[in-house]
Each structure stands twice: as C-alpha cells, then as structure tokens.
Amino acid sequence: MIYAYYPGCSLHSTASEYDASIKVVFKKLGLELHEVPEWICCGTTPAHSASRVLSAALPIKNLSIVEKENFTEVAVPCAACFQSLKSAVYETGHDEVLKQQVDKVIDYSYQGKVRIRHPLDILTNDVGIDKIKTFVKKPLKGLKIVCYYGCLLTRPPKVVAFDNTEYPETMDEILKVCKADVLDWSYKTDCCGASFALSRTDSVLKLTNLILENAKAIGADAIAVACPLCHANLDTRQDDIYKKYNARYDLPVFYFSQLMGLALGADIKELGLKKHIVDPLKLFKNTGLI
Amino acid sequence: MIKKIFKMKIKIDSGFREEIEKDSGQNVNLCFQCMKCTAGCPMADEMNASPARIVHAIRLGLKDKVLKSNTMWVCASCQTCTTRCPQDIDIAELMEACRHIFFKEALEISDDIKVIPLFYRIALKNIRTFGRMYEVGMIAALKFATREFFKDLKLGVKMGLKGKLKILPESPKNRKEVKKIFDRALEIEGKKL
Numbered sequence: 150m151i152y153a154y155y156p157g158c159s160l161h162s163t164a165s166e167y168d169a170s171i172k173v174v175f176k177k178l179g180l181e182l183h184e185v186p187e188w189i190c191c192g193t194t195p196a197h198s199a200s201r202v203l204s205a206a207l208p209i210k211n212l213s214i215v216e217k218e219n220f221t222e223v224a225v226p227c228a229a230c231f232q233s234l235k236s237a238v239y240e241t242g243h244d245e246v247l248k249q250q251v252d253k254v255i256d257y258s259y260q261g262k263v264r265i266r267h268p269l270d271i272l273t274n275d276v277g278i279d280k281i282k283t284f285v286k287k288p289l290k291g292l293k294i295v296c297y298y299g300c301l302l303t304r305p306p307k308v309v310a311f312d313n314t315e316y317p318e319t320m321d322e323i324l325k326v327c328k329a330d331v332l333d334w335s336y337k338t339d340c341c342g343a344s345f346a347l348s349r350t351d352s353v354l355k356l357t358n359l360i361l362e363n364a365k366a367i368g369a370d371a372i373a374v375a376c377p378l379c380h381a382n383l384d385t386r387q388d389d390i391y392k393k394y395n396a397r398y399d400l401p402v403f404y405f406s407q408l409m410g411l412a413l414g415a416d417i418k419e420l421g422l423k424k425h426i427v428d429p430l431k432l433f434k435n436t437g438l439i
Numbered sequence: 440m441i442k443k444i445f446k447m448k449i450k451i452d453s454g455f456r457e458e459i460e461k462d463s464g465q466n467v468n469l470c471f472q473c474m475k476c477t478a479g480c481p482m483a484d485e486m487n488a489s490p491a492r493i494v495h496a497i498r499l500g501l502k503d504k505v506l507k508s509n510t511m512w513v514c515a516s517c518q519t520c521t522t523r524c525p526q527d528i529d530i531a532e533l534m535e536a537c538r539h540i541f542f543k544e545a546l547e548i549s550d551d552i553k554v555i556p557l558f559y560r561i562a563l564k565n566i567r568t569f570g571r572m573y574e575v576g577m578i579a580a581l582k583f584a585t586r587e588f589f590k591d592l593k594l595g596v597k598m599g600l601k602g603k604l605k606i607l608p609e610s611p612k613n614r615k616e617v618k619k620i621f622d623r624a625l626e627i628e629g630k631k632l
Contacts, residue, residue, distance in 0.1 A: 202627050
C-alpha cells in the first residue's frame with residue numbers, strides 16, 4: 150500500500166525525529182510513503198483565528214495537490230495538521246458558499262477523493278494489531294508508559310471522527326503489543342496549551358505541570374505522544390516547571406513511533422532519540438533496552 | 440440597586456449575534472447555560488468571562504462585553520467545550536468567529552493579551568512569505584516585536600545544539616501560489632494582516 154505523505158512544517162524542523170521514526174516504522178511494516186513535494190503549511194491555529202476562508206483554503210490546496218497525483222489516502226502524523234485538514238473538509242462540506250470561495254482562491258475544485266489518515270489509524274486499521282505483533286523484535290519489557298493524545302487527534306469528534314474522544318486507546322493498543330507496560334491515567338486528552346508555547350508560556354507551564362504530575366504519580370517512566378506541539382511543550386518545559394513549581398519530573402517524552410521503531414528493531418540514531426531535551430537514553434539503559 | 444442597573448451603560452447590537460452566528464454556523468439560542476463548557480475549560484481560570492458567559496453575551500448582542508473580554512484570546516482552541524456541549528453548540532467556533540471580527544475591524548486590545556494576536560499575525564506573515572512555517576524566523580520576528588530577547592534563550596541554544604532548529608528556511612517551489620491564496624482569501628473577507 151502506498152500512502153501520500155503530508156509531514157507538515159514541524160516534522161521538517163523541531164519534530165524531525167517524528168518524521169524519521171514514522172518513516173522507519175512504515176518501512177519496517179512494508180508500507181510506502183510518498184511525500185508530495187509541493188506541500189504547503191496548513192495554516193494551523195493562526196489561520197483559524199484570522200480567517201475562515203484562509204483556514205479552509207490552505208488545507209484544501211494541499212489535498213488538491215494529493216488528489217491531482219491520484220492518491221486516495223494521505224498520512225498526516227502531526228495532530229494539528231491532521232485536524233486542520235479534516236476541519237477544512239468538514240467546513241467546506243457543510244457550507245456551499247465557503248466551498249465556492251475556496252475553489253476560487255485556489256483555482257481548483259477539490260473533488261474530495263482523498264482520505265485523511267493519522268498513522269495511528271493506519272497502523273490499527275490497515276495493518277492491524279495482530280500483524281504488528283509479528284514484527285516485534287525487541288519487546289519493550291519493563292518500560293512503564295502513559296499515552297498522551299492531547300486535543301486535536303480526537304476533538305471535535307464530529308470533525309476528526311477518530312477513536313474514543315474522551316478516552317482514546319489506539320496508541321495504548323499499539324504500545325501494548327510492543328510489550329510496553331502501558332498505564333491508565335487521567336490526562337490522556339487534557340490540553341497542554343499547544344500554540345501558547347511562545348505567546349503565553351506561563352499557561353503552558355501550568356497545564357503541562359498537571360499532565361507531568363499525574364504521569365509521575367501513577368508511576369510512569371515516560372510519556373508517548375503523537376503531536377509535535379504536545380511533544381515540544383512536554384519535553385522542553387520541564388526545567389521551567391522545576392523553576393516555577395519546584396517539581397522535578399525528568400520524564401522523557403517520546404513520539405509513539407520512536408518507541409514502536411525501537412520495538413521493531415530500529416536503532417537509536419535513525420529514530421532521532423538523541424534529539425530530546427530530557428535524555429531518554431538513561432531510561433533505556435536502566436531497563437536493558439540498549 | 441435598581442438605580443444602579445438603570446445607570447449601567449449596556450450597548451446592545453443585535454447585528455452582532457447574527458454576524459457571529461453566520462460566521463460560525465452556530466445557533467447560540469440553543470444554550471441553556473449548563474456550564475459544561477466552562478467546567479471542562481482548561482483556561483477558564485485565566486478568563487475574565489467564562490465561555491458560558493460569552494455564549495450568553497453573544498445571545499444578548501453585547502458586542503463590547505464579548506470583544507473586550509480576554510476570553511477569545513485565552514481560549515487555547517482545545518475543543519473540549521465543543522466536544523462536551525449537550526446542545527451541540529460549537530463554542531470553540533464561536534470564539535473563532537469573535538477573533539475573526541477582531542482581525543476584520545482591527546480592534547484595540549489590552550496589553551496583557553496583545554502578544555497572542557501579534558503572534559498569529561507574525562506566524563501568518565511568515566507562512567505567506569515562505570509557503571511553510573519557518574520556525575526560527577518566526578521566533579526572531581516575535582522577539583523583535585516584543586523586545587523579549589532573552590526569553591527562552593537558554594532553551595533555544597539547547598534545542599539548537601540538539602539539532603532541533605532548522606536555521607535556514609525551507610520553501611516549496613509553489614510559494615508564489617501561497618501568497619496568492621493569502622491575498623485572495625483576505626480580500627474576500629476584507630482583511631489585512
């Protein structure tokens with residue numbers, strides 16, 4: 150199966166380890182990703198805040214590029230891009246005037262032939278948990294993980310239609326099959342402050358502190374995520390949280406694909422595991438994984 | 440007490456409710472003030488009017504009240520309110536509609552929150568120029584605009600050393616089309632960045 154691939158801006162910069170690890174995992178499972186070379190930014194929160202037409206036009210432009218290349222499925226690992234694309238399709242599908250405006254803005258009438266898929270969805274529903282099991286070479290035994298889904302993967306359900314909105318489990322299932330010790334916890338879908346990372350950092354510290362606190366309290370060694378914004382906020386702000394709240398967590402934050410890649414036998418370097426601010430290698434050494 | 444109420448200057452703008460409803464595609468009259476939106480909002484304690492109050496103020500056409508509250512900016516767009524509303528009102532979409540009016544009418548904003556729309560403007564200009572978000576350029580532009588040169592400097596250096604920051608911008612061949620998309624979309628809505 151070949152999927153068109155829309156990495157989005159973050160995966161080409163701050164989240165390059167997400168990009169790398171997704172590619173590794175897909176390759177190991179025999180899935181092909183074709184990156185559409187002309188992809189542009191989806192507009193994300195700034196476009197949504199400023200303009201309805203723009204916030205629909207940028208994602209639809211990207212889907213049009215995919216459609217013109219005759220792909221019917223596009224894999225979108227970034228949760229923010231994923232929701233932007235889904236929401237543009239939803240909005241233009243429910244508003245004929247907006248659809249016409251977007252057609253005019255991008256000089257193309259998008260036919261709606263492309264399905265927007267998150268890798269978690271592809272792995273669970275196209276590959277299947279049972280098949281993933283057969284690829285596991287290095288079980289993640291002894292690694293206590295909590296899965297953090299954040300906001301945009303499952304919300305709003307009418308738009309993204311993915312997993313259980315309040316208590317999603319696809320990531321849990323995938324990491325369980327990799328033999329990690331996946332724990333239940335209370336902050337799976339609570340907000341981390343997302344795009345306030347630069348413009349309202351104190352709010353991000355407040356929210357990420359709650360998330361990290363709960364993860365630590367239930368005994369997790371690390372957090373798995375599927376969104377570059379969640380990753381940035383949780384991984385890079387732990388020093389600031391220590392200064393502000395006097396709480397030291399030292400919890401490594403992984404993209405689920407990095408952990409999965411490790412279980413499928415990929416090495417540390419190709420999974421970008423040296424790019425984290427909170428060093429994860431100590432944890433792997435302690436659990437005997439490397 | 441009654442005298443006080445009569446003295447209160449309340450400006451009612453019934454066109455405001457219609458404008459918000461049209462932009463968001465929502466019917467605010469469905470709200471029965473159950474407060475679920477406010478109870479689940481991770482940012483509610485930083486708002487000077489809760490999401491439920493904003494919904495009610497929109498119903499009453501209290502444009503000033505809505506647009507002068509910090510609510511629409513402090514909203515993190517996490518969509519929890521929208522997901523949990525028993526009346527299926529997309530409250531996050533209402534917040535967005537309020538922000539759209541801000542951008543259209545180029546309204547004044549108080550100092551403590553002005554960095555949020557400023558950040559959105561800088562990000563959009565960045566995307567318009569490069570076609571993709573050039574993160575380092577965006578951070579630099581925000582620092583120049585806010586004069587906060589030392590904020591997160593240590594973290595920035597750390598991220599740089601880990602190879603997490605891409606110093607040079609990446610731009611697709613069709614970036615001129617992106618400019619066109621921006622200009623046409625904003626022209627339709629009569630907005631400027």
